[in-house]
Amino acid sequence: MSISEQYFPNEPKGPVVKSTEFPGPESKTQIASLNEVFDSRPVYFVADYEKSLGNYIVDVDGNTLLDVYAQIASIPLGYNNPALLEAAKSDKMIRAIIDRPAIGNFPGSDLKEIISDLLKVAPEGQDKVWSGLSGADANELAFKAAFFWYQGKKRGFTAQFSAEEDKSVMENIAPGSPELAILSFERAFHGRLFASASVTRSKPVHKLDMPSFKWPKAQYPSYKYPLSKYETENAEEDKRCLAIVEEIFKTWHCPIAGLIIEPIQSEGGDNHGSNAFFQGLRDLTLKFGALMIVDEVQTGVGATGKLWCHEHFNLTPKPDLVTFSKKFQSAGYYFHDPEIIPNIAYRQFNTWCGDPARMILAGAIGKEIVKHDLPALAAKVGSYLYAKLELLQAKYPTYLRDLRGKDRATFIAWSLPDAAARNKFLTDMKSVGINIGGCAEDSVRLRPTLVFEEKHADILVAGIEKILAGY
């Protein structure tokens, strides 16, 4: 029995489309009603989560859609997964919900186990974790850790703050509030709060009208596809981009405490970087004394065929900080260097320091992933799917341009001629019962759950072909 059959004996056999357009009439009515209390302009349809199951999302019009977008890449084990249901009904979870502790001051006696469960699925080389609440929060907490570390290195990790630092920080001026930077990349997405939006460079809508930190940006490689055909050109592209990073480190007007990068730029278009590019970055951060922060908010938790996408790169040494959220349903950063723990208490601190309820769920998710080796399943299904998409690409090259994600399991994307064609494709796919998402202006990204199997891939490929055949 396959894992989806084990979890979901009653999973639908395929999509059922009842509406002639999306959103369907009942969704439309509910979207209008919802708009009275909530900005519902971005709503695609209103879901019925009671009826959704496994890889299928059901909407209020009774449409049953194969979901390869999965709440913007954030449903790990399918809808209404029985293992998570059990975790949600546990006494531990119920207490975490109703007696939410300030875990920094008054942790419950179960906290060590809860955190240890998160550490069981830590990236290779990482053995500590700090908790937050969302991807943006995780990244900003990592920036704080990087700034504390950078100044600690200068000051001496055990040194106290000077009177001048204590005084100036209350005025938001140096030396207490120093000018320091985080280096990020064009087309990156790291969140939409103020520091995270400052390093996000994918679309104007994410940050327009927001004041920002004037931090440097480098270029993320733009490869030619298929990769196997353009090895020389793409190696040159790596060198070009690494030279830009080095130049910035050498010339930027203030110290750069850390570099943040996605192993695959997701929101920005599923842009990939090679092992050599990432090892080059690792070398540069060491050379210039900055921390390497790998943002695994979207790429983490199994979907690329490894628990953490950057593990594909075999970096030496391992990255300093690895941030997570989305499919882990909790958020935070992993790290290993004890000097990343601030020198005194209450520096990395807040009332809740994460949400134990969500951390308990993350532990349950991690346990299932390990037990069923779901990254390996994603790798197997991804290879199968990628091969089918290559065949489709040969038939419809215009609409399956720059197929990306070979050897990255189900983390697959491609481009269409332009934004209009892409948007039409996403909408059309609903008519064949598939909920699918985009990235950048002209691309499609597949982000199925970790219990997406070959039978689901077959339905997806048939749906794509049906739509493209009509173009």
Added chain:
Amino acid sequence: MSISEQYFPNEPKGPVVKSTEFPGPESKTQIASLNEVFDSRPVYFVADYEKSLGNYIVDVDGNTLLDVYAQIASIPLGYNNPALLEAAKSDKMIRAIIDRPAIGNFPGSDLKEIISDLLKVAPEGQDKVWSGLSGADANELAFKAAFFWYQGKKRGFTAQFSAEEDKSVMENIAPGSPELAILSFERAFHGRLFASASVTRSKPVHKLDMPSFKWPKAQYPSYKYPLSKYETENAEEDKRCLAIVEEIFKTWHCPIAGLIIEPIQSEGGDNHGSNAFFQGLRDLTLKFGALMIVDEVQTGVGATGKLWCHEHFNLTPKPDLVTFSKKFQSAGYYFHDPEIIPNIAYRQFNTWCGDPARMILAGAIGKEIVKHDLPALAAKVGSYLYAKLELLQAKYPTYLRDLRGKDRATFIAWSLPDAAARNKFLTDMKSVGINIGGCAEDSVRLRPTLVFEEKHADILVAGIEKILAGY
């Protein structure tokens, strides 16, 4: 039957202290063990949340402490409240936990009800809400809303972004990423992310080594106590502080889009501002075209005798944005002006847009608060407690200096001679079975739950007297 008897028929009759020092031996062992995976330096003791009940927190050494700190002011209805237990076990909650939706794109059909429940306890004059995940997150989302609004007013609320704005924002420069400021106050606490830390001015440890936005700060009134004795001096202090705010609005080198203020500065020392001061600020924000953001993260949800503390001020017009978190167990901001909804979709947006599980809990909390009129209970118990503390103050004036919070229900504080005396007092109070918290360097703040009654106040006052009698 009192409300605490209704909720907690088995609530302890009083504290039970088994340890001769805090943390007790078992807590000490667990703190050391926890430190292997989590920074446990700030831990006071390890709690047993299964055994904690109502106003009493139980630790792993079997100590039963009357809790007037309540997880840094964030437990609304006592530990293991049966009404919240019911909410936590509901199908709606369980689905929200295991099928966490990206509510901006794929809301469930229960979202309208969930949000409507939050609106049932909205501050006077507010009828819309936007959700976040923590107090810092709520404040930063409010800043985004303020910046969008401010630029929208300049550009025209229905106008699209210019090509130059779209281009420059990707470089983090004006006009797309404009220089705009949020005005805050000395001794304020609004969170520890980057924009929120930039407006936080209570202690160096909250933000040292973090780059900051160079935003202006004004002065929050420092009143003389008792207020009734120093009316003239305190009215002068209001004028002095309002003049500083006006001067900053007139002279600051970039536009100020919003002003953020706590109705009572909590972390910064339980500093109060008069109705006249707050109305003066409201007038100045209108005069200079900035939004007024009231940070009710700590003061909100009933503890000051009204649902929202700023309702004591009877402001005209009502504040533009009111942020919340802590005792509401969810986070976000209330507002009323439709122009605060950004002109296009996806500007105020992220994957989760809050956490429906926490929003459902907030709805349940709000329902209980309204049903039992808990702000009125807090007001009644607070008056009773304040009168008892005044009597104690007459006896021990050195250790109950500047008693604050008259007519603010149980939201009471006072100062001790210095930090050492205050810290010793907080520790000593555990020996009489009371868990109590501090604020600023030398002050004590009371933050009991909303089901704290006169009988609990009696135990608290007796405990304080016992400790002070020994000084």
